[in-house]
Amino acid sequence: MRKFIAAFQPRLFLSASFFLLAMGSCHPCFAQLANHSEPVHPGADTFYLLRPDRVFDGTQFHPGWQVLVHNRLIEAVGPSASIIPPAGAIVLDLKGMTLLPGLIEGHSHLFLHPYNETSWDDQVLKESRAERLARATVHAGKTLLAGFTTTRDLGTEGAGYDDVGLKEAIEKGIIPGPHMIVATRAIVATGSYGPKVLSYDLETIHGAAEADGMDALIKEVRTQIGKGADLIKIYADYRWGLDQQAAPTFTVDELKKVVEVAGSSGRPVVVHASTAEGMRRAIQAGVTTIEHGDGGTPAIFAAMKEKGIALCPTLAAGDAYEQYRGWRKGIDPEPLRLKKKRDNFREALASGVTICMGGDVGVYAHGDNAREMEVMADYGMKPLDVLRSATSVNADVFRIGDKVGRIKAGLLADLLVVEGDPSINISLVRKIKWVMKEGVIYQP
Numbered sequence: 001m002r003k004f005i006a007a008f009q010p011r012l013f014l015s016a017s018f019f020l021l022a023m024g025s026c027h028p029c030f031a032q033l034a035n036h037s038e039p040v041h042p043g044a045d046t047f048y049l050l051r052p053d054r055v056f057d058g059t060q061f062h063p064g065w066q067v068l069v070h071n072r073l074i075e076a077v078g079p080s081a082s083i084i085p086p087a088g089a090i091v092l093d094l095k096g097m098t099l100l101p102g103l104i105e106g107h108s109h110l111f112l113h114p115y116n117e118t119s120w121d122d123q124v125l126k127e128s129r130a131e132r133l134a135r136a137t138v139h140a141g142k143t144l145l146a147g148f149t150t151t152r153d154l155g156t157e158g159a160g161y162d163d164v165g166l167k168e169a170i171e172k173g174i175i176p177g178p179h180m181i182v183a184t185r186a187i188v189a190t191g192s193y194g195p196k197v198l199s200y201d202l203e204t205i206h207g208a209a210e211a212d213g214m215d216a217l218i219k220e221v222r223t224q225i226g227k228g229a230d231l232i233k234i235y236a237d238y239r240w241g242l243d244q245q246a247a248p249t250f251t252v253d254e255l256k257k258v259v260e261v262a263g264s265s266g267r268p269v270v271v272h273a274s275t276a277e278g279m280r281r282a283i284q285a286g287v288t289t290i291e292h293g294d295g296g297t298p299a300i301f302a303a304m305k306e307k308g309i310a311l312c313p314t315l316a317a318g319d320a321y322e323q324y325r326g327w328r329k330g331i332d333p334e335p336l337r338l339k340k341k342r343d344n345f346r347e348a349l350a351s352g353v354t355i356c357m358g359g360d361v362g363v364y365a366h367g368d369n370a371r372e373m374e375v376m377a378d379y380g381m382k383p384l385d386v387l388r389s390a391t392s393v394n395a396d397v398f399r400i401g402d403k404v405g406r407i408k409a410g411l412l413a414d415l416l417v418v419e420g421d422p423s424i425n426i427s428l429v430r431k432i433k434w435v436m437k438e439g440v441i442y443q444p
C-alpha cells in the first residue's frame with residue numbers, strides 16, 4: 001500500500017493545488033479519489049521552506065542550509081540566515097534529515113521487469129503491448145517514489161515507441177512518474193539481437209530496430225527522432241559471436257554516421273558496448289556515453305576521458321544476473337565475472353573517466369534503483385562521488401543540468417528527503433521521507 005500526495009492539476013495551476021490520494025491494492029482508485037481525497041488549495045503561489053540538517057546540492061554537503069521552493073522551482077538555497085521566506089510559506093522541519101536533488105537514473109528499461117520473474121525472451125514474445133505498458137506505468141510510479149525524479153530510459157525492447165507515450169502521460173499529469181529521456185526502439189545490426197528462441201523460419205517481434213549501412217541507418221535514426229526519441233541508442237556489439245560471445249556489430253563508419261545524423265538534430269548517441277573493440281569503435285565515432293563497458297582497459301578509459309565520453313557501468317545488472325544464476329550473495333564466493341567487473345570499475349575510477357549512475361534497472365526491480373549506487377560504493381567509489389554521479393554528473397552528461405540535478409535557484413524543485421547522512425552510508429538514500437517533483441510532494 002503506497003500513498004501518493006500527487007498532483008492532478010491542470011497546467012494552469014502549476015503546483016498550487018494538490019490532492020492527498022491513497023493508491024494501492026484497493027480496487028476502485030478513482031472512487032477513492034472522489035470520496036477520500038482532500039484537495040488543498042494553499043493559493044495561487046505555494047512556497048515551501050525546507051529545513052533539513054544538511055543540504056546536498058549535487059556537488060557538496062552543506063550543514064545548516066535551507067531551501068525555499070516557489071511553485072515548481074527552487075527559489076533560493078543557502079545558510080538559514082540568508083533565506084527570508086514570504087508570509088504564508090509552508091515550513092517543513094526535517095530534523096535529522098538530508099535534502100538532496102531528485103536522483104537521476106541513468107539506465108532504465110521501464111518496459112522490462114526482473115528476468116527471474118519472466119525471461120527477456122518471454123517478455124518480448126509473450127506479453128502483450130497492453131500488458132507491457134501497464135507494467136511500465138506501475139514501474140514509473142515506483143521509480144518516482146524511490147526518489148528518482150528523472151530517468152534515461154534506454155530502449156523499449158520490443159514495445160515500439162511506447163516510451164514516448166508513457167513520457168507524455170507523465171508530463172500531462174495522468175500518471176505519476178519521473179521526467180523521462182527516451183530512446184524509443186534502439187538500433188541493432190541485422191541478425192545480432194534477440195529474441196532468437198524461435199525457429200529462424202519465423203519472422204517475429206524484434207527487441208530493437210535492425211538497420212545496416214549508411215542509408216538504412218540514416219533513415220532509422222531520423223525515424224526514431226520523428227517518433228519522439230530524445231537520444232539514439234545503438235549496439236556496438238552483442239552476443240552474436242561464435243559460442244554466443246559478445247562481438248562487434250557495426251563498423252566505425254556506420255557508428256560515425258549515426259553520431260553525425262543524430263548530432264545534427266542536437267541528439268546524443270548512447271552506445272551499448274561490452275567488448276574492448278566495440279568500445280574502441282564507439283570512442284572513434286564520438287558517442288556521448290558507453291553503457292556497460294565490461295571490456296574496458298586503462299587505455300580505453302583514458303581515451304574516453306580524453307574525448308569526454310562518459311561510462312555508465314551498470315554494475316547492479318551483473319550483480320542481479322549472477323544471483324538469478326544461483327549465486328548466493330554474501331554466502332558463496334564472488335563469481336569470476338563480478339570479480340572482473342569490480343576490477344574493471346576500479347580501473348575506470350582510477351582513470352578519471354566520467355562515471356554515470358545507471359544500473360540497467362528492469363533487469364532487477366523498478367524502485368530498487370538505489371541498488372546500483374550501493375554496488376558502486378561496494379566496488380570502491382566514495383559515497384559522495386556516487387551521490388554526485390546520480391545527480392549533477394548525470395544531469396550534465398545527459399544535457400539537462402540547466403533543469404535538474406542540483407539544488408540551485410531557478411532549477412526545477414525536484415528534491416528528495418532522506419533520514420540521516422547518505423555520504424556516510426549510501427543505503428540511506430532508501431530511507432525516504434518524501435520526494436518532490438516540480439514542487440509536488442509524493443510520499444512512499
Ligand SMILES: [Zn+2]
Binds near residue numbers: 109360
Ligand atoms: Zn539496458
